[in-house]
Amino acid sequence: MSDRALAVVRAGALTTVQDLGRTGYAHLGVPRSGALDPAAVRLVNRLVGNPEAAAVLETTVAGCALRPRCAVTVAVGGAPCPVRVDGSPAAWGTAVRVPAGSLLEIGAAVRGLRAYVAFGGGIDVEPVLGSRSTDLLSGLGPPPLVDEAVLPLGPDAGAAVRTPVDAPPWPGPPGELVLRVRLGPRHDWFTAAALRTLATRAYRVSPASNRIGLRLEGPALERALPGELASEGMVLGAVQVPPDGRPVVFLADHPTTGGYPVVGVVREADLGAAAQAVPGTPVRFVPVR
Amino acid sequence: MSSAAVRALRVGERALLVELAGCEETEAFHAELLRRRAAGALPAVREIVPAARTVLLDGVADPDRLAAELARWTVGPLPARVGGAIEIPVRYDGPDLVEVAALWGVSVEAAVRIHTETEFRVAFCGFAPGFGYLTGLDERYAVPRRATPRTAVPAGSVALAGPYTGVYPRSSPGGWQLIGTTDVVLWDTGREPAALLAPGARVRFTVAGSTTGTRCAAEGSTTRGGR
Numbered sequence: 001m002s003d004r005a006l007a008v009v010r011a012g013a014l015t016t017v018q019d020l021g022r023t024g025y026a027h028l029g030v031p032r033s034g035a036l037d038p039a040a041v042r043l044v045n046r047l048v049g050n051p052e053a054a055a056v057l058e059t060t061v062a063g064c065a066l067r068p069r070c071a072v073t074v075a076v077g078g079a080p081c082p083v084r085v086d087g088s089p090a091a092w093g094t095a096v097r098v099p100a101g102s103l104l105e106i107g108a109a110v111r112g113l114r115a116y117v118a119f120g121g122g123i124d125v126e127p128v129l130g131s132r133s134t135d136l137l138s139g140l141g142p143p144p145l146v147d148e149a150v151l152p153l154g155p156d157a158g159a160a161v162r163t164p165v166d167a168p169p170w171p172g173p174p175g176e177l178v179l180r181v182r183l184g185p186r187h188d189w190f191t192a193a194a195l196r197t198l199a200t201r202a203y204r205v206s207p208a209s210n211r212i213g214l215r216l217e218g219p220a221l222e223r224a225l226p227g228e229l230a231s232e233g234m235v236l237g238a239v240q241v242p243p244d245g246r247p248v249v250f251l252a253d254h255p256t257t258g259g260y261p262v263v264g265v266v267r268e269a270d271l272g273a274a275a276q277a278v279p280g281t282p283v284r285f286v287p288v289r
Numbered sequence: 290m291s292s293a294a295v296r297a298l299r300v301g302e303r304a305l306l307v308e309l310a311g312c313e314e315t316e317a318f319h320a321e322l323l324r325r326r327a328a329g330a331l332p333a334v335r336e337i338v339p340a341a342r343t344v345l346l347d348g349v350a351d352p353d354r355l356a357a358e359l360a361r362w363t364v365g366p367l368p369a370r371v372g373g374a375i376e377i378p379v380r381y382d383g384p385d386l387v388e389v390a391a392l393w394g395v396s397v398e399a400a401v402r403i404h405t406e407t408e409f410r411v412a413f414c415g416f417a418p419g420f421g422y423l424t425g426l427d428e429r430y431a432v433p434r435r436a437t438p439r440t441a442v443p444a445g446s447v448a449l450a451g452p453y454t455g456v457y458p459r460s461s462p463g464g465w466q467l468i469g470t471t472d473v474v475l476w477d478t479g480r481e482p483a484a485l486l487a488p489g490a491r492v493r494f495t496v497a498g499s500t501t502g503t504r505c506a507a508e509g510s511t512t513r514g515g516r
Contacts, residue, residue: 026336026347028484029414128478138418139459140478185298185306231415231422233338233345235304257340257415265301 003069004121004153009103011145012064016134016211017123018116019055025129026256032236033135034252036211036275037114040078044118047075047095049159054122055132057145059115063106064145066117071100072153073120073160079112079173079276095160112173112276120156136211137253173276177205177283179249179266181239186229186261190241194221198263199287203247207279212255213240213248214274216283220245221263231259237266239285249274295364297356304347305356311342312412312424313367319344319488321364339413339488341422374408375490377456378497379447383467385435389449392432401496403430404468409454409492414484419458419476421486428452438464445471447494454494456486471497 008015020041021034035041035058042052057064063081068074075095076083083090084105090096098104106115125132125142134141145151187195203218221241234240238250240260249266251274266274267288277283295318296308309315319339325331332355335348349355381401383389390400409425431452439462442448446457448465455465458476475485486492 023335023348025418025483026338026345027414027488028418029416029420030418129483140418182299182301185300230341230343231413232306232340232343233336233347235300235345235347237301255415256338257413262300265304267302 004124004155005069006072006119006123006151006153007067007069008064008145008147008149008151009067010065010105011147011149012059012106013062014060015064015145016058016136017055017125017142017145017151018058018133019131020053021133021252022129022131022135022140026233029138029256030129030140031135031137031253031256033131033133033137033141035116035133036252037078037116037272039272040114040116041118044075044077044116045122047077047093047160048073048118048120049095049157050118050120050122054118054154055125056119056123057117059106059109059117061109061113063108063115064117065103065105067101067103068098068119068153069100070153072098073156074098074104075118076106076115077118078114078116079109081109081115082107113278114275119153120158120160121154124152124154133252135253137255173278174273174281177273177277177281179270179274179283179285180288181264181266181285182288183264184262187263189223189225189229189261190263191222191224194223194245195263197221198247198285203283203285205277205279205281205283206246209279211251211253213250214277216247216249218246218283221247223261229259229261231257234258234262235265237268237271238262239264239266251275295359295362297359299352299356300345300347303349303352304345305349305352305359307344307346307359309342309344314364315339315342315344316410316412316489317367318364320368321362322346323489324365324368340415341412373491374493375485377447377471377473377492377494379405379469379471379494380497381469383447383469385448385466386468389432389466389468393430400468404454405494405496407494409494411486411488411490411492412453413488414486416455417458417461417476419484419486420455421475421484421488421490421492423454423486423492424452425492426452426454432466434464435466438462439467442467443470445473445475447471469494 018035021032203216206215298306338345409423411421412424442463447469450465
């Protein structure tokens with residue numbers, strides 16, 4: 001059996017194909033999309049010998065199960081989770097050889113939310129506007145996995161890293177999510193008390209969070225200016241404040257323009273942890289310059 | 290146009306939001322950015338996203354330096370029209386056409402005439418890939434969004450909200466006032482370019498085929514519940 005493909009046995013709660021996203025089309029309303037935890041994607045790709053931008057699977061909470069039709073090198077990273085090959089435990093966070101026709105099971109996340117599964121050669125679905133990522137806001141890219149779907153794999157360069165000595169230790173999902181935020185561009189739409197609230201009070205990750213945004217529960221941010229803002233361009237990490245005053249941190253599938261004021265922007269380096277924070281995780285914003 | 294109208298706000302680590310006095314200034318500034326980028330006279334920018342009164346520059350290595358540079362720019366006038374406008378044939382059969390005509394204080398026929406006699410310009414895109422916010426209607430023809438958004442607006446719906454006209458590239462929820470339908474494909478990733486309407490493009494709506502707007506409007510109102 002030399003068919004370079006994966007059969008989906010169990011798709012899981014939400015498993016999507018992701019790479020490092022689409023750039024250059026925001027002016028047409030195309031979100032950047034891409035993996036929510038890009039550092040994890042780079043790492044698992046390096047472990048299997050892929051270019052860092054190769055397409056991988058992003059699971060959500062429940063994991064998934066796959067049956068490769070060819071022997072393939074696999075690495076699982078991101079949220080720690082049990083990995084099994086034909087029922088036997090296999091290593092997480094390192095390259096594993098999976099024989100053709102065997103069952104690869106990615107278990108439920110033990111900590112965190114999203115595991116990343118890289119395959120030697122990468123997931124080779126047709127790119128759309130330069131990316132293989134599934135964009136759940138606008139429906140671009142391949143649909144989320146369903147049971148019995150078949151995903152093509154690219155040719156494996158055979159460069160898997162057996163001993164990942166240069167792999168940075170994964171910090172693990174946070175007990176408390178600390179988000180460094182640079183105020184602006186619309187912090188002047190909020191009262192001084194609201195800006196103090198943002199900088200000092202505790203929020204919690206809402207279960208309504210998704211790939212579009214990290215929704216937060218906690219004290220409402222009161223506006224100093226009434227009225228509506230004309231729609232303006234939005235960036236990754238923007239902390240948008242809708243009329244209910246509860247901040248939403250924009251993640252990869254965020255809309256490219258929006259009409260609610262952005263009180264600040266979270267550092268990109270902190271967003272991977274945000275993508276792994278389970279609902280209920282305490283969140284603290286730390287204003288930075 | 291003077292460079293004094295340009296105000297650049299920092300957005301996080303890697304972006305600038307440039308505020309301009311109005312819609313026309315924004316279009317002119319956007320056109321200037323594209324001119325300079327094409328001429329290799331702009332530092333690398335990942336995304337240039339025009340909007341109503343702003344242009345976002347995202348993925349900039351040194352935003353403060355670029356902001357200082359922008360403050361010294363003299364922005365040229367809007368580029369001269371090149372070629373014809375994109376024509377979009379419309380069946381003026383939308384379920385909200387009668388209401389829009391009433392808001393404008395004109396007959397349905399006159400509303401269709403006003404819409405087809407206006408030359409539009411794509412001010413910016415957003416909401417969905419290929420969805421353009423088209424300006425051109427006189428400000429007295431601005432209409433509110435519907436109080437209750439529809440859960441599904443069909444693809445190809447031609448719609449109004451505020452000062453804008455837009456065409457839904459695919460079926461989606463929406464609160465705009467629906468005045469008609471087109472068969473033109475707004476967005477197709479198998480096509481190059483994927484978007485029919487990009488910022489800066491000029492657009493004209495025409496009455497599709499030989500049907501009159503009035504008759505279609507009557508048909509539209511009877512089929513409203515089916516959509």
